[in-house]
Amino acid sequence: MLREKPVLIFIICFFLIICSPVSSAGIPFTGNHTFDNLQELIADIPDESTYLTDYQQGINKTLSDISSSLTLGKAALKASNATEAERQFSFVIQKSPSSVPAWKGLFVSLVLQEKYDELFNKTQERINLSPYDDWVWIERGRVEQEKNKIPESLQSFNKALALNSKNVFAHYYSAWSHQGLKQNQNAIKAFEKVKVLSPQYGGVDGNIGFLYLGMNEYEKALPYLENALVWYPDWAEARRSKAMILYHLGEKEEALAAFDEAISLNPEYSNTYLSKAEALRDMERYTEALVPVVTGLSFEKNNTDLLMMKGDILMDLNRFDEAHGIFENVTTIYEMDPDRKNNVFNGLYSWWARGYSKEQLGETVEAKSTYSRALTELEPYMNSQSSGDQWHLKSKILTGLGEYLQAEVAEKKAQELGYNEQYYL
Numbered sequence: 001m002l003r004e005k006p007v008l009i010f011i012i013c014f015f016l017i018i019c020s021p022v023s024s025a026g027i028p029f030t031g032n033h034t035f036d037n038l039q040e041l042i043a044d045i046p047d048e049s050t051y052l053t054d055y056q057q058g059i060n061k062t063l064s065d066i067s068s069s070l071t072l073g074k075a076a077l078k079a080s081n082a083t084e085a086e087r088q089f090s091f092v093i094q095k096s097p098s099s100v101p102a103w104k105g106l107f108v109s110l111v112l113q114e115k116y117d118e119l120f121n122k123t124q125e126r127i128n129l130s131p132y133d134d135w136v137w138i139e140r141g142r143v144e145q146e147k148n149k150i151p152e153s154l155q156s157f158n159k160a161l162a163l164n165s166k167n168v169f170a171h172y173y174s175a176w177s178h179q180g181l182k183q184n185q186n187a188i189k190a191f192e193k194v195k196v197l198s199p200q201y202g203g204v205d206g207n208i209g210f211l212y213l214g215m216n217e218y219e220k221a222l223p224y225l226e227n228a229l230v231w232y233p234d235w236a237e238a239r240r241s242k243a244m245i246l247y248h249l250g251e252k253e254e255a256l257a258a259f260d261e262a263i264s265l266n267p268e269y270s271n272t273y274l275s276k277a278e279a280l281r282d283m284e285r286y287t288e289a290l291v292p293v294v295t296g297l298s299f300e301k302n303n304t305d306l307l308m309m310k311g312d313i314l315m316d317l318n319r320f321d322e323a324h325g326i327f328e329n330v331t332t333i334y335e336m337d338p339d340r341k342n343n344v345f346n347g348l349y350s351w352w353a354r355g356y357s358k359e360q361l362g363e364t365v366e367a368k369s370t371y372s373r374a375l376t377e378l379e380p381y382m383n384s385q386s387s388g389d390q391w392h393l394k395s396k397i398l399t400g401l402g403e404y405l406q407a408e409v410a411e412k413k414a415q416e417l418g419y420n421e422q423y424y425l
Helices: 033-042 050-056 066-078 082-095 100-112 116-129 134-146 150-163 168-180 184-197 203-214 218-231 236-248 252-265 270-282 286-299 304-316 320-335 344-360 364-381 388-400 404-417
Strands: none
Touching: 066 082, 066 100, 082 100, 100 116, 100 134, 116 134, 134 150, 134 168, 150 168, 168 184, 168 203, 184 203, 203 218, 203 236, 218 236, 236 252, 236 270, 252 270, 270 286, 270 304, 286 304, 304 320, 304 344, 320 344, 344 364, 344 388, 364 388, 388 404
16 A cells, blocks of 8 residues: 555654653553663663763773673663663673563663664564563564564564553554554554553543544544643644544534644644645635645645645646646656655656646647556556555546546446545545
């Protein structure tokens, strides 16, 4: 799939809450396992510690005894040197394989260096040594999530829960795995369990609200997002999502005001500009819709999502020559990506939009040529996993080429899978 509705599936997983509430199981919980482990490890390292001062001055870095290396590893983490921390913790593990603080410190240092393959191997090494530690299975599941092994990650979290049913991290991360597998109801149940175990973590209300929003269950989503905003009133994404819900519930002017409020909290967050523009387009207030897009582009002039929205609005206004220039810019950005990993859907859509703009301008020969190029660019991405959005785009391209029967087949497939033309609303 090239594109999914942006309901912050794994991104919210890294939303760090400044405070550190404590769960009913006694676990400091911020919603980030690595962050909490790091805080636990460095808690006994004062800012003016001799070890930390010595480390920062490059003194006493040689591997000596277990106790010193363990403290030096923690000091290295506090000094933001994950490489040195890895070296010290590895020494401790070599001398004392059962040292839990050393293993936790090693895992944190590997995460901070994004050495996920090595981390995966080290979690297996620790599991072979002691398979009954719930925290190791959580670390294993987290690295499996990073490697996009979502079914395997869920198995790891379930093993952690079998060892400790009150481990709040296991419930929390299993929710993300359920969501990655599109098991949204199971994800909600897991998040609800987090609420029971750690009622002081209001961020989970936002997570549940985002899920219900993605399921178009607006009445259910609204109270969760409102509760999240009680905890974190400056959470711009929660305010944007609340505005989207208000719009879908028919409170359109209130929604526009809520978008403005979200923008005031985070003026550089592009999704809010996109959502407000989408709402104004839906209300057929096209000239007004250009305003938030232009403002967003003042912060990110090459943001392809904003550029595409601007191009679409210009087509709404029948300003096809200007629209063509915008979409030409997007395809240029797409072509400059050597691996075609970023801006993929935007680039493919923009090839179609360039053809459509030329067709509306009466330049039929160039329009046909551009549609053909659009189809050529799209075909490598069409397979059994293709989304409804992809099939709908293919239908539009085939229509432009006059291949109406094939276009009808593609559109039928798109309807079966479902697609969303109001991507940011």
